[in-house]
Amino acid sequence: MKRYYLNHLQKLEAESIYVIREVAAQFERPVLLFSGGKDSIVLGHLSKKAFAPAKIPYPLLHIDTGHNFPEVLSFRDAVVKYLDVRLLVGSVQNSIDTGRVKDETGKFATRNYLQSTTLLDAIHEHKFDAAIGGGRRDEEKARAKERFFSHRNDFGQWDPKNQRPELWDLYNGRKHHGEHFRVFPLSNWTELDIWQYILKENIQIPSIYFSHTRDCIIRDGVIYAYSEYLHLDEVEKKKLKSMTVRFRTVGDMTCTGAVRSDARTVEDIVQEVAAYRISERGNRADDKRSENSLEDRKKEGYF
Amino acid sequence: MDEKTYLNMDLLRFTTAGSVDDGKSTLIGRLLYDSKTLFEDQLENLERLSQQRGEELNLALLTDGLRAEREQGITIDVAYRYFATPVRKFIIADTPGHIQYTRNMVTGASTANLALILVDARNGVTEQTHRHIFIASLLQIPHFAICINKMDLVDYKQEVYDSIKTEIEDFISKLSIPDITFIPISALLGDNVVNASKNMDWYHGPTLLYHLEDVHIGSDENLVDCRFPVQYVIRPRSDKYHDYRGYAGKIASGIFKPGDSVIVLPSGFTTTIKTIESPQGEIDEAFPPMSVVMQLADDLDISRGDMLVRPHNTPFISQDIDCMVCWMNTKPLNPGTRYIIRHTTREIKGIIKEIQYKIDINTLHRISEVTSLALNEIGRITIRAAQPLFFDSYEHNRTTGSIILIDEATNETVGAGMIREPSPKVPEKKK
Numbered sequence: 001m002k003r004y005y006l007n008h009l010q011k012l013e014a015e016s017i018y019v020i021r022e023v024a025a026q027f028e029r030p031v032l033l034f035s036g037g038k039d040s041i042v043l044g045h046l047s048k049k050a051f052a053p054a055k056i057p058y059p060l061l062h063i064d065t066g067h068n069f070p071e072v073l074s075f076r077d078a079v080v081k082y083l084d085v086r087l088l089v090g091s092v093q094n095s096i097d098t099g100r101v102k103d104e105t106g107k108f109a110t111r112n113y114l115q116s117t118t119l120l121d122a123i124h125e126h127k128f129d130a131a132i133g134g135g136r137r138d139e140e141k142a143r144a145k146e147r148f149f150s151h152r153n154d155f156g157q158w159d160p161k162n163q164r165p166e167l168w169d170l171y172n173g174r175k176h177h178g179e180h181f182r183v184f185p186l187s188n189w190t191e192l193d194i195w196q197y198i199l200k201e202n203i204q205i206p207s208i209y210f211s212h213t214r215d216c217i218i219r220d221g222v223i224y225a226y227s228e229y230l231h232l233d234e235v236e237k238k239k240l241k242s243m244t245v246r247f248r249t250v251g252d253m254t255c256t257g258a259v260r261s262d263a264r265t266v267e268d269i270v271q272e273v274a275a276y277r278i279s280e281r282g283n284r285a286d287d288k289r290s291e292n293s294l295e296d297r298k299k300e301g302y303f
Numbered sequence: 304m305d306e307k308t309y310l311n312m313d314l315l316r317f318t319t320a321g322s323v324d325d326g327k328s329t330l331i332g333r334l335l336y337d338s339k340t341l342f343e344d345q346l347e348n349l350e351r352l353s354q355q356r357g358e359e360l361n362l363a364l365l366t367d368g369l370r371a372e373r374e375q376g377i378t379i380d381v382a383y384r385y386f387a388t389p390v391r392k393f394i395i396a397d398t399p400g401h402i403q404y405t406r407n408m409v410t411g412a413s414t415a416n417l418a419l420i421l422v423d424a425r426n427g428v429t430e431q432t433h434r435h436i437f438i439a440s441l442l443q444i445p446h447f448a449i450c451i452n453k454m455d456l457v458d459y460k461q462e463v464y465d466s467i468k469t470e471i472e473d474f475i476s477k478l479s480i481p482d483i484t485f486i487p488i489s490a491l492l493g494d495n496v497v498n499a500s501k502n503m504d505w506y507h508g509p510t511l512l513y514h515l516e517d518v519h520i521g522s523d524e525n526l527v528d529c530r531f532p533v534q535y536v537i538r539p540r541s542d543k544y545h546d547y548r549g550y551a552g553k554i555a556s557g558i559f560k561p562g563d564s565v566i567v568l569p570s571g572f573t574t575t576i577k578t579i580e581s582p583q584g585e586i587d588e589a590f591p592p593m594s595v596v597m598q599l600a601d602d603l604d605i606s607r608g609d610m611l612v613r614p615h616n617t618p619f620i621s622q623d624i625d626c627m628v629c630w631m632n633t634k635p636l637n638p639g640t641r642y643i644i645r646h647t648t649r650e651i652k653g654i655i656k657e658i659q660y661k662i663d664i665n666t667l668h669r670i671s672e673v674t675s676l677a678l679n680e681i682g683r684i685t686i687r688a689a690q691p692l693f694f695d696s697y698e699h700n701r702t703t704g705s706i707i708l709i710d711e712a713t714n715e716t717v718g719a720g721m722i723r724e725p726s727p728k729v730p731e732k733k734k
Binding site for chain 2: 004005006007008009010011012014015018021022024025046049050051053054055137140141144160162163164165166167168169170173174175176187188190192193200232269296
């Protein structure tokens with residue numbers, strides 16, 4: 001019976017492509033949320049497969065905090081070219097300049113929380129009715145309760161206690177005017193699945209995922225890359241040192257922690273991820289603000 | 304992990320049922336921890352949270368992801384958990400035992416290969432055990448693993464295990480359950496979870512993890528009845544692919560090959576499959592649950608919601624649907640109400656003609672002469688659709704035999720239906 005058999009990566013790929021096509025079929029103006037991180041790159045890759053030989057029938061939207069890793073930004077433009085899609089950018093700086101949000105100040109300032117407003121403004125402006133995101137249920141416990149098709153009311157809010165039941169592969173994307181959906185085709189993938197797939201499909205990813213040497217500072221046990229966006233006090237400035245690290249996630253430079261690593265190839269990363277004892281978001285300062293941090297941000301429209 | 308290992312990994316989805324008292328969270332925690340999926344920072348966080356609440360390590364906090372759940376100490380919604388061994392990747396749909404029990408368990412069960420049901424050895428078979436088994440069998444989960452837990456608290460006695468096993472076997476004789484395995488365990492102490500118990504030499508079966516890794520799921524898909532619901536039509540409209548028309552979708556059942564002749568429903572035209580493309584390129588055979596694109600020999604008017612099937616093996620075609628429905632909304636189901644029916648990739652309006660009976664899920668008794676179905680109730684209903692549906696019985700085909708009902712005003716998913724084979728006199732099977 002092994003003949004009619006799909007292994008776990010093939011099953012996940014088939015499921016994700018089915019969900020992606022379902023978005024194109026059920027919605028008028030979908031968009032793919034693109035951070036330049038590995039999950040959104042895999043989503044782009046799956047989108048290309050889902051509609052070949054036609055073009056991907058939706059644009060990419062990058063919410064730019066202005067605090068990006070430079071390596072990721074240049075990579076983003078290469079991916080856009082490879083995928084042959086239109087790129088839209090929602091600028092957090094612009095939201096600050098127009099008074100929509102207020103920049104945080106102080107040592108722990110991050111623009112992570114400001115992104116939700118910029119994102120919702122972009123969704124509103126372009127009249128997007130479905131935003132495809134790379135969220136996975138294994139990332140965080142609030143995400144473990146998330147649907148593939150996740151409803152947002154006309155304020156862009158998530159109501160986790162009142163979600164639509166999701167049965168079989170029958171996805172209900174019906175909505176009223178002004179409401180939208182967040183769709184998560186990678187819901188059932190784990191961090192390891194993503195890396196195995198990147199390896200199998202030979203997908204290009206930004207250099208910061210691989211081991212490299214850069215100036216870092218350790219703050220509350222988390223290793224941060226030094227950049228002009230990170231506010232260091234005098235004591236911390238003296239503690240800056242060159243370290244050999246890589247990043248497990250890609251976010252805003254002010255809240256994304258690095259791990260010490262010698263992994264130089266995707267194979268090395270697969271080995272390393274298989275052996276990890278700390279969860280992927282364990283190094284994300286944005287999730288550490290409180291036990292309900294991600295749930296609260298998601299309710300307000302976060303990714 | 305080398306390339307060969309990860310490419311040969313299987314995927315098994317299972318659903319767990321039980322309340323906190325049955326030791327379900329402890330069992331999940333143990334599976335995650337022993338398979339090294341529970342990370343150190345998550346465990347530390349759990350210890351800290353448990354301490355704050357003045358509790359011993361409370362593994363339930365791991366699955367209670369929402370603020371309201373932690374505040375109230377109850378699980379509200381289905382939580383999905385992931386772990387892997389070198390052999391298989393597992394997806395657990397962890398469904399709560401108390402609130403919204405039926406709705407959540409039906410949701411978790413709809414995609415599961417295996418139902419893991421926990422019975423407390425001290426209490427034996429309870430109404431809740433009956434409910435769990437009934438719902439899992441209603442949703443046609445192909446494999447059952449019944450774990451008789453807390454064996455340590457009954458001195459690992461074989462008589463306790465045997466009597467519970469006999470009682471369950473009696474109960475399931477009324478239901479259709481293809482494959483069932485009984486395992487005596489102690490989730491707390493680890494007996495027969497990952498490692499074989501040293502306290503129950505009378506038990507010679509597999510440990511739970513061994514069973515989860517080993518249970519044969521290859522034959523669960525229907526490879527006989529060819530059904531391909533068209534999901535999306537790919538038309539590049541470019542110079543290079545000027546005349547290209549690809550029909551994208553997921554194989555619901557059966558094996559399709561290039562060269563096969565197919566009938567298009569509802570039009571009834573016959574044509575031939577020219578090519579089949581998978582995400583890896585052109586293939587010779589497509590089978591469930593592949594997502595593929597088919598090109599056909601003739602240019603026909605085919606759109607989303609149509610279905611490709613093989614001649615001499617067609618689904619039922621009828622506007623009258625007889626189904627078991629689980630009601631999922633606070634607004635009850637009443638005869639005469641209109642809903643949107645979503646079936647495969649189609650959406651059709653329909654009206655509830657009749658409630659034949661509802662089922663008391665504790666006793667399995669049928670209650671006739673009911674006028675409505677309330678939240679979490681299960682009943683048998685008849686629906687009249689505005690256009691004919693192409694369907695199989697849920698028993699033979701979980702994809703073409705399932706529907707959801709959507710409230711036209713609120714857009715909420717309000718019911719889950721499992722279609723029954725029509726009685727011979729009502730619809731004709733199209734030749």
